[in-house]
Amino acid sequence: MADARILVVYYSRTGTTRKVAKSLAAALRCDSEEVVETSSRSGMFGYLRSVIDARRQVPSRIAAGARDPSLYDLIVIGTPVWAWSLSSPVRTYLSANKPRLPAVAFFCTLGGAGSDRAFGQMQEVVGKRPVGCLSITARDVASEAYAPQLATFVESLQRTLAEDGGTATSAALVGSS
Numbered sequence: 001m002a003d004a005r006i007l008v009v010y011y012s013r014t015g016t017t018r019k020v021a022k023s024l025a026a027a028l029r030c031d032s033e034e035v036v037e038t039s040s041r042s043g044m045f046g047y048l049r050s051v052i053d054a055r056r057q058v059p060s061r062i063a064a065g066a067r068d069p070s071l072y073d074l075i076v077i078g079t080p081v082w083a084w085s086l087s088s089p090v091r092t093y094l095s096a097n098k099p100r101l102p103a104v105a106f107f108c109t110l111g112g113a114g115s116d117r118a119f120g121q122m123q124e125v126v127g128k129r130p131v132g133c134l135s136i137t138a139r140d141v142a143s144e145a146y147a148p149q150l151a152t153f154v155e156s157l158q159r160t161l162a163e164d165g166g167t168a169t170s171a172a173l174v175g176s177s
């Protein structure tokens, strides 16, 4: 585990997923990278556009990342749930980096519903099963009540990496291109 290279990648519109991502990176003592869009999604118009983009799977414009995911053993990817779906910026990141992704784990923050569907979409885009998934409600993030869930997730990732000798394996999905 000591030598495993892990990268936490996340998008956050209003800071909730960012907070969990920072906690995860601190607990895993690893690098992190924020997916940044080139245009703003603030305000009511930004909210509505986000719902439409997520539902219609509209690609978003994201800035080039500084870190190459292929240099890591595990990428832990975080998204807010939008309209029971994966957020558009994370969908775009996953599509663009699919050939360079090692093993993956997923996390999301949400109001209360849609995490399973969002995780299913993430798995579909990357074409392999995650080694772990974590969903945390925005309420638990705001009240700082998410530490136990986070610790369980971190322990499970560390166990997986230790069992696999430092390189986790995400099983490829049969029939996925």
Ligand SMILES: Cc1cc2nc3c(=O)[nH]c(=O)nc-3n(C[C@H](O)[C@H](O)[C@H](O)COP(=O)(O)O)c2cc1C
Pocket: 011, 012, 013, 014, 015, 016, 017, 018, 047, 048, 050, 051, 080, 081, 082, 083, 084, 085, 109, 110, 111, 112, 113, 114, 137, 138
């Ligand atoms: C456009 C949009 C759609 C959302 N749709 C859902 C949803 O379907 N289910 C849910 O539980 N929460 C939904 N939420 C709430 C967010 O998932 C939640 O507030 C999340 O923690 C925000 O993360 P962020 O602050 O990192 O952007 C939605 C929020 C936005 C902005």
